[in-house]
Amino acid sequence: MVGKFEGIDIPKPTPTLTEDSEPYWKGCKKHKLLIQRCKDCGHYRFPPSGICPKCTSTNTEWARVSGRGKVYSWTVFHYLYHPAFSKDIPYNVAIIELEEGPRMHTNIVGCSNEDIFIDMPVEVVFEDINEEIALPKFRPREKQQ
Amino acid sequence: MGESLKDKCAIVGIGFSEFGKRVPKSTMTLTLEGCKRAIEDAGLAKEDVDGLLVALPSAEGERHGWVCRVGSFLGISSTFSAGLDIGGATPIAMVQLATMAINAGMCNTVVCCYGWQNSPMGIPLIMPPGLDFTTPYGDFAALPFKAHVARRHMHLFGTTSRQMGAVAVTFRKHACMNPQAQMYEKGPITIEDHQNSRMIVEPLRLLDNAPITDSGGAVVVTSAQRAKHLRHRPIYISGMGQAHSGEFMRPWRDPRYPEGTFEGGKAAEIAFRMAGISHKDIDVAQFYDGFTILVIIELETYGFCNPGEGGPFVEEGRLELGGELPSNTAGGLLSEGHLMGMGHIAEAVRQLRGECRERQVNDAEVAFVSGYGGSPHEYPISFSYSTLILTR
Secondary structure (H helix, E strand, O other), X not given: OOOOOOOOOOOOOOOOOOOOOHHHHHHHHOXXXXXXXXXOOOOEEOOOOOOOOOOOOOOEEEEEOOOEEEEEEEEEEOOOOOHHHOOOOOEEEEEEEEOXXXXXXXXXXXXXXXXXXXXXXXXXXXXXXXXXXXEEEEEEOOOOO | OOOOOOOOEEEXXXXXXOOEOOXXXXXHHHHHHHHHHHHHHHOOOHHHOOEEEEEOOOOOOOOOOHHHHHHHHHOOXXXXXXXXXXXXXXXXXXXXXXXXXXXXXXXXXXXEEEEEOOOHHHOOOOOOOOOOOOHHHOOOOOHHHHHHHHHHHHHHHOOOHHHHHHHHHHHHHHHOOOOOOOOOOOOOOOHHHHHHOOEEEEXXXXXXXXXXXXXXXXXXXXXXXXXXXXXXXXXXXXXXXXXXXXXXXXXXXXXXXXXXXXXXXXXXXXXXXXXXXXXXXXXXEEXXXXXXXXXXXXXXXXXXXXXXXHHHHHHOXXXXXXXXXXXXXXXXXHHOOOOOXXXXXXXXXXXXXXXXXXXXXXXXXXXXXXXXXXXXXXXXXXXXXXXXXXXX
């Protein structure tokens, strides 16, 4: 499949804001990682939703989290699923676990794919995509920080 | 708790459409062909069918009222119908629901069917709708998630790519005894072939993945009483179970795993309890094998071995015909073709009927079948396991 889309300029998919996710993406645009926290049991949840999966409370606040975490698992894409990523192949996609608990997909930036490892300490960095969207990505972090 | 449904119903017919990498027929036609052949295999007429269950097709726009439309096209007037979607766990879930509906007096004879056209109108569906928290990062489809799972399993337990390869090699060997298999013509593969196959999403290689298959299929379920008077010997539904969770991404609670990582155990536990048998009683198994790593995880989570032992288990040839747990004897999704798990039910039925010739497991009396699916690429990523224990 690689090469099939050569020369075609197709933009990468970008998130669509919904009632549930708008505060998350607006936070990202301000380069702040906001995660929902249950005001009754304190559980952090991701992706955004109206109910706490731990206690079913609807009493929720958006909390700014540390942005620190570690790599839970990671992959490297050699197959081109979407033409917009043709120049990035081979690129990594990682699942990171935030210090506050939630796990999320992201890209690891600031190091080569070969240097990624499970439990690698990472911290958030925001990549501005357009006027509305900044994508949270993660870069290696020194352990003592 | 109600009365046990053990052996109250039986699978009496199985059937498939023409299937392969590219079959230029609609989802509906593939579905109808499978239904027709399953009803004929049972020795029934469509007028005998009064229940219809469908797996909802994955293509957008094909879902609304799908089960009613299938019934209309088949010319079936049912008194119980439903469309189900728990991904690859759906075919088994349909057989389970059929068993419940029959015993609840809603209907007597149920066709459980699916159809899967990967390229409706010739347009490939290689980019299913992901969601906002995956696709902007270049993460698409089900396969990459299993790559994450494989990496984590390798990290936790030392599982190797060669061990995953052993699953692919074994099931291909079985497919070479099944002239209907999509990979039959391709012939056997070796571990080296697996290791040399191109990387798709690290650490998964091409041969770690099931092929794309256009297909339709169905099974017919009826009461045990009625099953005794039909064309084939009845294959009884002796045990069934399910388990659903947000494992891996939103782990719940299976204390056997260090992190609560893989949580299909309940699906097997409930089925074994219902059937009143244990793992050692299984003569032949059909594990849902969209990806090689999945078989390793299922062996562990269903209790055929301990967590972390799945890799060595498959490497020692125990899944081969003649081995301790002959599995995916038609080739599985990996080599028979991606028949959505309906193929797994059908092969278990064929084995218990004794129809498998060269690949027949001697005197097979008890079969274990599993399905697996859920939402592998749409947040919150969540999973469904389904199981059947079938006996003759």
